[in-house]
Amino acid sequence: xxxxxxxxxxAEQQRALRKATHWVWFTIAYTSVTITLIAFVVGGSQxxxxxxxxDMLSLIPQIAFLISLLFIRRAPTxxxxxxxxxxxxxxxxxxxxxxLAIGGNLAIESVSGLxxxxxxxxxxxxxxxxxxxxxxxxxxxxxxxxxxPFFYGHAKAKLAPVxxxxxxxxxxxxxxxxxxxxxxxxxxxLGIGIGWWWLDGAAALxxxxxxxxxxxxxxxxxVLDLIDQRARTxxxxxxxxxxxxxxxxxxxxxxxxxxxxxxxxxxxxxxVEAFVVPERNRVRLDQIEAAxxxxxxxxxxxxxxxxxxxxSLPPETQD
Amino acid sequence: xxxxxxxxxxxxxxxxxxxxxxVPTDPEGTLDRITGGELRVGASPSAGLVAxxxxxxxxxxxxxxxxxxxxxxxxxxxxIAWTVGGEEELVxxxxxxxxxxxxxxxxxxxxxxxxASVTRGYPGLPGADGRSIVLLLxxxxxxxxxxxxxxxxxxxx
Numbered sequence: 001x002x003x004x005x006x007x008x009x010x011a012e013q014q015r016a017l018r019k020a021t022h023w024v025w026f027t028i029a030y031t032s033v034t035i036t037l038i039a040f041v042v043g044g045s046q047x048x049x050x051x052x053x054x055d056m057l058s059l060i061p062q063i064a065f066l067i068s069l070l071f072i073r074r075a076p077t078x079x080x081x082x083x084x085x086x087x088x089x090x091x092x093x094x095x096x097x098x099x100l101a102i103g104g105n106l107a108i109e110s111v112s113g114l115x116x117x118x119x120x121x122x123x124x125x126x127x128x129x130x131x132x133x134x135x136x137x138x139x140x141x142x143x144x145x146x147x148x149p150f151f152y153g154h155a156k157a158k159l160a161p162v163x164x165x166x167x168x169x170x171x172x173x174x175x176x177x178x179x180x181x182x183x184x185x186x187x188x189x190l191g192i193g194i195g196w197w198w199l200d201g202a203a204a205l206x207x208x209x210x211x212x213x214x215x216x217x218x219x220x221x222x223v224l225d226l227i228d229q230r231a232r233t234x235x236x237x238x239x240x241x242x243x244x245x246x247x248x249x250x251x252x253x254x255x256x257x258x259x260x261x262x263x264x265x266x267x268x269x270x271x272v273e274a275f276v277v278p279e280r281n282r283v284r285l286d287q288i289e290a291a292x293x294x295x296x297x298x299x300x301x302x303x304x305x306x307x308x309x310x311x312s313l314p315p316e317t318q319d
Numbered sequence: 320x321x322x323x324x325x326x327x328x329x330x331x332x333x334x335x336x337x338x339x340x341x342v343p344t345d346p347e348g349t350l351d352r353i354t355g356g357e358l359r360v361g362a363s364p365s366a367g368l369v370a371x372x373x374x375x376x377x378x379x380x381x382x383x384x385x386x387x388x389x390x391x392x393x394x395x396x397x398x399i400a401w402t403v404g405g406e407e408e409l410v411x412x413x414x415x416x417x418x419x420x421x422x423x424x425x426x427x428x429x430x431x432x433x434x435a436s437v438t439r440g441y442p443g444l445p446g447a448d449g450r451s452i453v454l455l456l457x458x459x460x461x462x463x464x465x466x467x468x469x470x471x472x473x474x475x476x
Contacts, residue, residue, distance in 0.1 A: 044436075044459075119346050119459020121436035124468045131469040133343050133461070195344035197459050 010300045016162040021069065023155050024062045027175070030152070031059055034145040041137045044121040046113055047188025047203035048138055050106050051181050054211055058149075058178070060098050061171040061218075064091030068167070072268060082304065086226065088267030092167045093222035100215030106208035114201035120192050138189045142182050149178035161234045164268055164301055166225070169234050170218050181207050230318065231265040240265075242302060243318050246274060246295050250307075255279055255287050260319035263302075272305045275313050283309045343461035349419055350395075350462040358397040358419055360388055361409035365424025367446035371403045378403050383445035384422045384452070391470045410434050413457050420467070421455040431455060436464050441475045 009017060038052045071087040074080075122138075124131045153175030160169035184203040191199025221236055231240040243263045250259035255278055262273045274295060288307050295305045313319055345351070362380045364371050372379045380401045392399050402409070402418060406425065412418035413435050425431070427440035436458050440451030454471075456464050 119457075121456075121459050121464065122343065122461050123436070123439060124465050124472075126439070126468075126472050131465070131472045133465055135343060135461075190342075192459070192461065193342040193344065194340050195346045195348075195462075197346045 013163055013300060016159045017069075020156065020159045020163060020165070020168055021066070023152050023159070024065050027152050027171075028059060028062050030148045031055055031062075034148070037141050037145065041134060041141050043123070043134050043138065045135075045138065045185070045189050045192060045200050045204075046110050046120060047185040047200050047207060048142075050110065050204040050207045050211075051142070051185040053102065053106060054181055054207060057099055057102060057211065058171075058174065061092075061095045061167055061174075064088075064095050065165075065167050065171070067091060068267075082266065082271060083269075085266035085269055088165070088167055089222050089226050092170070092218060092267075093226065095167070095170075096215050096218030096220075096222050098215070099211055100219055103208050103211030103213075103215050107205060107212060110201050110204035110208055114198060114205070117197075118201075119197040120200045122189070122192055133193070135189045135193050139186050142186050142189075146179050146182050149175040153178065164234050166221055166234060166236075166265075166267070170214075170221065174214050177210070181210060225265045225267065228264040231263045231270050239318070240270070242270070242299055245298060246272065246302070247319060249294060249298070250274055250276055250291060253287070253291060255283065256291075258313060258319065260313040260317035262314070262317045266304075269301045269303065272302050273317075274305065274307045275310050275317055276307060277311065277313060278309055341462065343465055345460040345462040347416070347457065347460060349457060349460045350466055353392075353397045353419055353463075354395045356397055357400050358388075358392045358395070359400045359402065359417065360385075361402045361404060361412055361418045361421040363404065363406045363409055363421065363423030363425070367448060368424055368444070368452065369422060374403065387444070387471070387474055388420065388422060390474060391467060394470060395466070406431070410455065413455060416457065419457065419460075419463070424450070425453050425455060427451040427453050429453060429455070434458065436460060438464060438468055438471070441471055443475045 035052065035055050038048065038055065042048050042052050068088040068091045071084040074084050076083040122133065122135045125134050125137065153172050156168050156172035157176065160172055184206045188200040188203030191197070191203065231243065232238065233240055240263070243261050246261050246263070247259050250256050256276045257279045258277045260275045264271050272295060276291070288309065292305050292307045295307070296303050362369050362371060362385065367382070368384045369380065369382045378401055380403065389399065402412065404412070406421070406423060409418060409421040410431050413421055421435070427437070429437060431437065435455040438454045438456065440453050441447065442449060442451045444452045454467065456467070
């Protein structure tokens, strides 16, 4: 019998994965540049500092994605009989927890700054014989870095469903919303500029709560898959339609009376256990193997399939 | 929330251009108050930079750094009220709103960054002796800091 899990990909997914990897590297390069640019102007604005740290945090999902790729290609072995697909979920969880912890810390920092009425200080810089308020440079840099995440966010959002990759999907989602962070930091700096010192802390709080919320979403999604909730779509929107399709196709076999399925998301691919109640007391091996092959042929994500004849269907399975 | 942020940004852009606001503006209006009024300066004696004779209301402060501040005050048409003390007392004064400016042998490695606005360092200051000398201001009085740094950029080579 050939090995069960899937570690190779069909042509369409291979193309999508190559593109996704390019975009991830592009994101790392782009974000490194923006982190460096912001470092020159970060100054005394809490909102700028928070946006800056958020930029650094956005590198974590990229790195988690690239490291996971090295592992999930490996074929199942005796030691890891399900393959190493779960590495992607672990990376997702690490990214989520990092966002949660650091976002929470930043939120506390901005609230305590507001309560203590700390007035943020932004001085001037002396360039080409002119003394210019540093706040203008902050605004200029932030306007400069707005468009990047918009482009790579939308590109990744198109690839994530093709690959059924939740790390990529969550990352794209955050990138698409990144402009709100940038606008908030500009609002904070301009607030300082017109003497509304509290606007900076309020903008910082807005940004850090956004980070916390991203952390909650990511951790939740990663944990739910790691504790084997039934497989859902890439955006966790609804139970994955493949389960219904598998049950439907199995019940269409003449020798099957009823069927049900238990399907979990390993990260990109699913692990499927199908239960069938046969019409008669005898089942032929070739019928089971044909059913198994048919299910495995339904979608590239469902290669790790077992079909189990049973007298009744377990109630927790989907029929 | 996103729309709110965009609207707020737009409102502020209008406020910036339309209402004759200057950027930066002091939250406590210090620069406006000292212009044509009184500049309350705390001086911490430091060899070569700040010298003091006498105490109380009759104190006389001299040296290259006080001379610069007198120039700044003249530009703003302000009288100077000197207070002489140790750095910590003077920083307390800044925080309490009793002082507008603190000078002394303070460098850009100062530990007071959390309690006062710190200007850029001016190593070219007469008497600085290679140290990168900074001045302390009330936290977040950014218009005052801009005005002072602009003045110092013009005076200190």
